[in-house]
Amino acid sequence: MSHEKLALELADFWFPAIADQPWEERLRILDEVHGQLYQDLETVGEYEQVSASFVAALIDRLGSPPITHPAQAQIYASSSEERHWGAAMAWQFGEGQDDGATAPMPEERRRWPREIVNRLTEMWVQGRPARCRLVDISRYGARVMPLRYQPRLPPGTPIRVMVAEGSVRDGVVVFSSPRGVGLQFANAAH
Known part of the structure; x- marks a missing residue:
């Protein structure tokens, strides 16, 4: 079949x-x-x-x-x-939430701009793999959207994510919301 x-x-x-x-x-x-x-x-x-x-x-x-x-x-x-x-x-990214209106994009305050990626990939939380969509990435962090239900991850939770074929980055959760999980990469060069 x-x-x-x-x-x-x-x-x-x-x-x-x-x-x-x-x-x-x-x-x-x-x-x-x-x-x-x-x-x-x-x-x-x-x-x-x-x-x-x-x-x-x-x-x-x-x-x-x-x-x-x-x-x-x-x-x-x-x-x-x-x-x-x-x-x-x-x-x-806030479009169409609540009343159907587009939410204004927050002012970009990051030192390094994020790149919208939109790639299916894998992450590891407490050593357990989970499929996710890599939403965006910058020099210092990324945002992922788990594809399966994932309880809210508290800030400071260690997480690994495959950011490109064969390239895995370690980081920690800085926020977890219905809009995804934000992480800051460990050992990011300043």
Whole structure:
């Protein structure tokens, strides 16, 4: 069976279970499904392909509603469709939150400007790996959005993140919010 066909069959099967649920419960259910998929599929590559296509198909079956909730943004961020994870990124940066108005961008106070990256990658918290989307990066830090539910990480929590193929940076959490986890790199050159 092709990966795309499997993803569509999974979406057909799970849609009735999530259709009438709030976003937090949808995220919880999807975390369980993703955990089982990870165990059942032979390679990480297969898992990532089926998982992302499955999420995209579910979002489409839900009618692709505008993002209004942090759990919804986490779900959209794990989709294979650019329009979905792009909406999650826009929500993360304050566009369309609360009353539907675009939030003003805060004045840039960083010494080194951030670069918007938007790359699927991996992070490690307390030695446990987790998939995430690298949202932005600067010389001194980065922001990531976990793809699976992650309890709020308190400031000072050690974290590692793969920032480029084969390049891992150590850092500590400086903030954790529905809009992502901000980290400051350890040993950043001043």
